[in-house]
Amino acid sequence: MQILQLLLSLSILVAIHEFGHFLFAKLFKTRVEKFYLFFDFLFPFANIANFSLFKKKIGDTEYGIGWFPLGGYVQISGMVDEQMDKSVLTTEPQPWEFRSKPAWQRLLIMMGGILMNLILGVFIYWMVLFYWGKEYIPANQLKYGIQCDSVALSIGLKNGDKILSIDNEPVQSIEKIALKIVINQAKSIQVERNGTIINIPINEQNISDILANSKKSMFVFPRTPVEVDSVIPHSYAYDAGFKKADKIIKVDTIPVFFFDELQSALLKYKGKEKVPITVVRNNDTIIIKSNVTLNGTLGFIRNVEKYVPIQTEKYSLAKSFTEGVHTAINNIVMQVKQFSILMKVKGAHKQVGGFYSMYKAMPESWNWQAFWSFTAFLSLVLAFMNFLPIPMLDGGYIIFTLFEMITGKKVPEKVIYVANQIGLFILLALMIWANTDWLRN
Secondary structure, eight states: HHHHHHHHHHHHHHHHHHHHHHHHHHHOOEEEEEEEEESSSSSBBBBOOOOOEEEEEEETTTEEEEEEEEEEEETTTOOOOOOOOOOHHHHHTTTTTTGGGGGGHHHHHHHHHHHHHHHHHHHHHHHHHTOOEEEOOBBGGGGTTTEOOOOHHHHHHTTTTTTEEEEEEOBBBBGGHHHHHTTOOEEEEEEEEEEEEEEEEOOHHHHHHHHTTTTTTSEEEEBBBBBBBEOOOHHHHHTTTOOOOOOOEEEEOOOOOOOOHHHHHTTTTOOSSSSSEEETTTTEEEEEEEOOOSOOSSEEOOOOOTSSSSEOOOOOOOHHHHHHHHHHHHHHHHHHHHHHHHHTTTTTGGGOHHHHHHHHHSOSSOOHHHHHHHHHHHHHHHHHHSSSSOTHHHHHHHHHHHHHHOOOOOOOOOHHHHHHHHHHHHHHHOOOOOOOOHHHH
16 A cells, blocks of 8 residues: 555656646647656666557657656657757757757746646645644643653653743644754753753754654654553453553552553563553453563553544635645745755765655555645655756756856757766766665664
């Protein structure tokens, strides 16, 4: 299901992006020779394994689906593109070719994909917010405060703290705390602890640690009492006789109330057999003897929903549009900030992800809300990445065209061809690094 959702999401985004180029090319009477979802060759080697799963020629354009599912393309006449066709270097420009068009038209043709991804991102956010609204866990409504992972504890946070603000700016959602600290390179976090407001400083090493641990743990999450929601079949908890709604209050002689206290207690008995666990069941206190795994677990899923408030904001059609635009802008700003983080934060480059990270971000069962939210986010990422001034990306062509519009001097096709070869090398290096994330994580 994760693979299918990712494949569908990428297919939509690639098709929409390439349609943007196609639309403006057709608008300016520029011939489009191919419009392909996926590559019909072994990208980036244009002359290797040339075949398609489907193709049909309509007018001047061949529409098709390629076999190599890592993108797609439109082949525009008279343009150096993914196929690196050298004929533009040796033949005279024709009226229907890209290179014969005025600079402003070429600029719009190259910006078409970016514009379509921006519009799609806003549109999807608009519809998601209108249909489902926005769900979040309000940080100021956690009755028992937060539970910290090891990085949060190392910074100085404690289980039971109530987070108030980051750099004195109020926190709305607990899920966004780690992201806000990293993206804004925060200097401090304010918490309420035992009725006292405490300021906890954050340094660059802390941010680096949060980032390095971001794919393994949530940093902070709601602190809850220990109540069984369901028992995993054939686990130690299942064999011992734990039941839904059981409340664990003691491990052997160690009193526990919160889940983090249970975790600490069980680690002291990991690998042990017949450990007495005191449980409250239907107002009766009973003792269940259970084995403990080598990881310090019993084998049940705790009841979180009962103790964690989930707030849903609903929007009108008009309000959801403005909120969708705001969400899109925030995501683009976040992309810009991430580049700064790559340069400044130690080890940040190790968190760059590829298809594996995208696959892991997909829900394990089909979820339309999560699917469309992720697709909207990815559409904006694709728009931003393509805007980067790297030859071979749309941004590279845009820079060449802007240079021509400002100076009145057209960049020679030979220069663009060589620049694209360099850009292709850079892109391949970045793609290889990004898609080794499954090894790094």
